[in-house]
Amino acid sequence: MKKYIKAFAPASISNIACGFDILGFAIENPGDEIELFLTDKNKVEILEITGDGNKLPLEVEKNTAAFAIYSMLKSLNLNIGVAIKLHKKMPLGSGLGSSAASAVVAVFALNELLETKLSKLQLLEFALKGEELASGAIHADNVAPCLYGNLTLIRGYNPVDVIELNLPKDIYCTVIYSDVEIKTIEARKILPKEIPLKQAITQWGNVGGLVAGFLTGDFNLISRSMEDVIIEPVRKSLIPGYDEIKKTALNAGALGCNISGSGPSVFALSNTLEKADFIATEMKQAVDKIGIKNTTYVSKIGNNTPKILEVE
Amino acid sequence: MKKYIKAFAPASISNIACGFDILGFAIENPGDEIELFLTDKNKVEILEITGDGNKLPLEVEKNTAAFAIYSMLKSLNLNIGVAIKLHKKMPLGSGLGSSAASAVVAVFALNELLETKLSKLQLLEFALKGEELASGAIHADNVAPCLYGNLTLIRGYNPVDVIELNLPKDIYCTVIYSDVEIKTIEARKILPKEIPLKQAITQWGNVGGLVAGFLTGDFNLISRSMEDVIIEPVRKSLIPGYDEIKKTALNAGALGCNISGSGPSVFALSNTLEKADFIATEMKQAVDKIGIKNTTYVSKIGNNTPKILEVE
Numbered sequence: 001m002k003k004y005i006k007a008f009a010p011a012s013i014s015n016i017a018c019g020f021d022i023l024g025f026a027i028e029n030p031g032d033e034i035e036l037f038l039t040d041k042n043k044v045e046i047l048e049i050t051g052d053g054n055k056l057p058l059e060v061e062k063n064t065a066a067f068a069i070y071s072m073l074k075s076l077n078l079n080i081g082v083a084i085k086l087h088k089k090m091p092l093g094s095g096l097g098s099s100a101a102s103a104v105v106a107v108f109a110l111n112e113l114l115e116t117k118l119s120k121l122q123l124l125e126f127a128l129k130g131e132e133l134a135s136g137a138i139h140a141d142n143v144a145p146c147l148y149g150n151l152t153l154i155r156g157y158n159p160v161d162v163i164e165l166n167l168p169k170d171i172y173c174t175v176i177y178s179d180v181e182i183k184t185i186e187a188r189k190i191l192p193k194e195i196p197l198k199q200a201i202t203q204w205g206n207v208g209g210l211v212a213g214f215l216t217g218d219f220n221l222i223s224r225s226m227e228d229v230i231i232e233p234v235r236k237s238l239i240p241g242y243d244e245i246k247k248t249a250l251n252a253g254a255l256g257c258n259i260s261g262s263g264p265s266v267f268a269l270s271n272t273l274e275k276a277d278f279i280a281t282e283m284k285q286a287v288d289k290i291g292i293k294n295t296t297y298v299s300k301i302g303n304n305t306p307k308i309l310e311v312e
Numbered sequence: 313m314k315k316y317i318k319a320f321a322p323a324s325i326s327n328i329a330c331g332f333d334i335l336g337f338a339i340e341n342p343g344d345e346i347e348l349f350l351t352d353k354n355k356v357e358i359l360e361i362t363g364d365g366n367k368l369p370l371e372v373e374k375n376t377a378a379f380a381i382y383s384m385l386k387s388l389n390l391n392i393g394v395a396i397k398l399h400k401k402m403p404l405g406s407g408l409g410s411s412a413a414s415a416v417v418a419v420f421a422l423n424e425l426l427e428t429k430l431s432k433l434q435l436l437e438f439a440l441k442g443e444e445l446a447s448g449a450i451h452a453d454n455v456a457p458c459l460y461g462n463l464t465l466i467r468g469y470n471p472v473d474v475i476e477l478n479l480p481k482d483i484y485c486t487v488i489y490s491d492v493e494i495k496t497i498e499a500r501k502i503l504p505k506e507i508p509l510k511q512a513i514t515q516w517g518n519v520g521g522l523v524a525g526f527l528t529g530d531f532n533l534i535s536r537s538m539e540d541v542i543i544e545p546v547r548k549s550l551i552p553g554y555d556e557i558k559k560t561a562l563n564a565g566a567l568g569c570n571i572s573g574s575g576p577s578v579f580a581l582s583n584t585l586e587k588a589d590f591i592a593t594e595m596k597q598a599v600d601k602i603g604i605k606n607t608t609y610v611s612k613i614g615n616n617t618p619k620i621l622e623v624e
Contacts, residue, residue, distance in 0.1 A: 022517040155521035155537060156514065163524055163533060194506040197542070202468065204516040205334040208523045209467035212475055215527045221475060225467060230509070 005113040006035045006310040009105035010149070011096035011297075013173060013267045014141040017226040017258040018206035022154045024097070024145035027173050028299035030090035032101040033309065034065060036109050039081035044070045046084045053088030053102075064099045065106035068130030072107055075126065076116060091295075093181040095261035097142030103130030104146040108306040120147055124162065135184045142261065149305030151214055167302040168217035172276035174254070176245065176283040177265045179293035182238050187262030190238075195230055202229050219255055219271050226256025226269070239264045241290045245283055252282040273300070317425040318347045318622040321417035322461070323408035323609075325485060325579045326453040329538040329570040330518035334466045336409070336457035339485050340611035342402035344413040345621065346377060348421050351393035356382045363400040364410075376411045377418035380442030384419055387438065388428060403607075405493040407573035409454030415442030416458040420618040432459055436474065447496045454573065461617030463526055479614040480529035484588035486566070488557065488595040489577045491605035494550050499574030502550075507542055514541050531567055531583050538568025538581070551576045553602045557595055564594040585612070 010031040014024035039045075046058045046066050060066040065086050073080060084106070092098050107123045107130075110116070127143045144152040144162045155161040209225030212218070236242040236259065245266050249257035253275045254268035266283070270276045280296040287294040322343040326336035351357075358370045358378050372378040377398050385392060396418070404410050419435045419442075422428070439455045456464040456474045467473040521537030524530070548554040548571065557578050561569035565587045566580035578595070582588045592608040599606040 019516070019520065021513045022520055153517070153520045153524060155517045155533070156539075161521070161536060163521060165524060191509060193509060195509050195512055197503060197505060197507050200507055200512040200515065200542075201333045203512065204331070204519040205465070205467045207516040207520050208331065208334055208465045209473070209475060211520045211523045212465060212477060212527060215524060221467070224473060227468075230512075 002113050002115070002311055003038045004036070004310070004312040005109050005308065006033060007105050007109035007112065007306060007308050008033050009101045009108060009146050009306040010304045011090050011098070011101055012142045012145040013175070014097060014145070014261045015231065015259065016210065017228045017232070017256060018203050018210055020228070020231045021139060021141055022207070023151070023210070024141040025151040025167070025173070025301050026145045026149045026304040027175065027297065027301060028304050029297055030096070032089055032098070032105050033087040034105045034109050035085040036113050037083040038113070039083050041081035042079055044073065044082050044084070046086065049086045049088060051088040052091050053086060055092070056088070062133065064130040064134050065102040067133055068103040068106045068126050069110050071129040072110055072126040078114070080114070082110065091177060091179070093183050094177050095182065095259065095263045095265040096175065096177065097146055097261060099134030100127070100131050100142030100146050103127040104143055105306060106130065108147065112308055112311065121162065123147060124160065128160070147306065149303055151301070153211065165211065165214055167214055168219070170271055171301055172270050172273055173299045173301050174249070174268045174270065174276045174279040174283065175260060175265050175297040176280070176287060177295045178240060178287050180240060180264050182263045184262045187235055187238065190234055191231065192234070199229050222269065223255040226258060228258060232259055235259055235263055239266065240292055241287060242266065245286050248282045248286040249279050252279045254279050273298070314425050314427070314623055315350045316348065316622070316624040317421050317620065318345060319417050319421035319424065319618060319620050320345050321413045321420060321458050321618040322616045323402050323410070323413055324454045324457040325487070326409060326457070326573045327540070327543065327571065328522065329540045329544070329568060330515050330522055332540070332543045333451060333453055334519070335463070335522070336453040337463040337479070337613050338457045338461045338616035339487065339609065339613060340616050341609055342408070344401055344410070344417050345399040346417045346421050347397040348425050349395040350425070351395050353393035354391055356385065356394050356396070358396045358398065361398045361400060364403050367404070368400070374445065376442040376446050377414040379445055380415040380418045380438050381422050383441040384422055384438040390426070392426070394422065403489060403491070405495050406489050407494065407571065407575045407577040408487065408489065409458055409573060411446030412439070412443050412454035412458045415439040416455055417618060418442065420459065424620055424623065433474065435459060436472065440472070459618065461615055463613070465523065477523065477526055479526055480531070482583055483613055484582050484585055485611045485613050486561070486580045486582065486588045486591040486595065487572060487577050487609040488592070488599060489607045490552060490599050492552060492576045494575045496574045499547055499550065502546055503543065504546070511541050534581065535567040538570060540570060544571055547571055547575055551578065552604055553598060554578065557598050560594045560598040561591050564591045566591050585610070
């Protein structure tokens with residue numbers, strides 16, 4: 001029987017411009033790592049949290065990863081002791097699905113460690129319980145892509161209906177994270193409760209176009225559809241220099257550029273690695289100019305599933 | 313040089329549940345026919361309108377088909393006389409894209425008659441000018457599927473961006489038209505100007521699912537996505553017995569059932585011709601029961617382009 005596992009789960013970009021709360025994809029890096037140790041203590045405990053997560057609560061019922069593990073063990077009726085070391089390898093409140101990555105890596109690792117062979121959809125349920133702690137509501141648009149490693153559509157929530165969508169063979173994502181914290185809960189508060197029907201129609205026209213563009217590999221359609229008339233106009237004010245960053249990315253050849261999740265990270269899509277790298281350089285210059293500490297990440301997207309790093 | 317043409321263009325189903333104003337597909341029948349005669353009179357004129365269109369205006373500037381032809385000739389700088397016989401073979405105000413079919417058959421026939429070889433997108437522009445007369449606004453979600461003969465997505469309107477989407481090989485549509493007239497303009501007036509963001513998210517999750525379902529041939533996904541939380545709840549009150557008709561269609565095996573355009577026609581999708589026929593019988597019984605005259609139509613969908621019937 002396995003006693004120890006170390007695993008990784010990736011960051012993810014949710015919304016993808018028009019697809020607020022329903023679309024998302026996983027990137028290669030950054031991501032979170034977790035170590036799980038089976039113990040004979042009959043409880044879930046957090047030994048340590050390293051990296052950017054050193055401000056996170058160590059109590060199981062307040063911690064995204066630990067609570068997901070606790071929920072899974074409880075549901076499976078397993079009286080097993082699990083000790084956790086969580087290594088946050090990405091910034092909190094970055095708009096990169098940090099809490100989702102912690103929740104997913106936890107349930108993914110536990111499933112592998114215990115060989116419980118739960119399906120992705122079953123794991124999703126437990127990861128969502130962790131994610132709920134962090135965002136204050138059930139949102140699967142980071143958890144699902146992180147767990148599936150691909151582009152996912154959350155068609156609906158009653159019950160959660162995750163559709164895994166194929167991406168074109170060559171599609172790349174550039175992310176720039178500016179070091180200003182935005183809490184998802186706060187970024188939700190500023191959104192309108194009601195929107196004009198006309199704007200909603202524009203938005204779902206773009207959602208249809210974006211899904212079709214991804215599925216048929218039509219980069220031009222992807223580009224035309226990466227427009228958000230509802231969320232971006234409100235949230236961009238939270239991100240210093242947003243308009244300039246976006247203009248820079250588009251000028252550098254991006255198919256589209258928008259806010260990653262609730263920000264402050266900004267992402268751009270492109271169809272070659274060279275372009276993705278160039279966009280990273282250009283975006284970095286734009287953020288450097290306004291004097292904010294930042295980090296860029298470049299990923300191929302399409303197959304960035306959680307991974308086992310070590311197992312004993 | 314050709315002097316005469318007779319052509320056909322099909323009815324179409326717009327909205328397809330969640331895709332209000334953006335999705336539509338053409339059906340095999342019913343449809344409109346037009347006869348065009350080149351004359352030496354240097355003007356566009358309507359000789360007659362037969363069938364269900366005998367109440368339609370004969371003035372060129374008030375008639376959908378004639379105005380589309382007039383716009384096209386004017387734009388091409390052609391001083392050609394055209395006389396029109398329009399044969400309305402479907403009810404007006406039926407929610408089946410009757411005015412769109414008239415506008416499309418007109419520009420399609422003229423393009424073939426004069427061999428002007430305009431692209432579909434160019435023809436669309438002139439057909440939209442005709443359609444605008446009827447609906448009071450530019451809406452391409454009947455004109456586009458009627459002209460392209462397929463499933464179309466109107467991604468946006470600035471400029472009109474029509475995406476032709478492949479349908480699964482075997483997919484069928486059953487339509488029941490109840491003989492009560494609903495004017496599109498009136499059916500638009502009762503819609504809310506503002507909608508809750510939460511409902512909009514549900515709607516665009518379904519739009520994403522429906523587009524993905526059609527493109528990947530996932531009938532179960534099509535079925536789950538055929539849900540409209542915004543328009544159907546308001547408009548169904550205009551259609552006598554709507555809830556009963558829908559329940560009947562679903563019980564008879566339909567993938568989904570919803571209002572066709574602004575109604576009163578109701579359509580259902582299914583994956584075999586046998587089911588489509590059975591659904592027609594069952595829906596008919598439901599409408600017969602409430603004592604309203606009705607007609608049913610069954611079509612394979614996917615390749616129902618306008619057709620030349622005669623040319624001389």
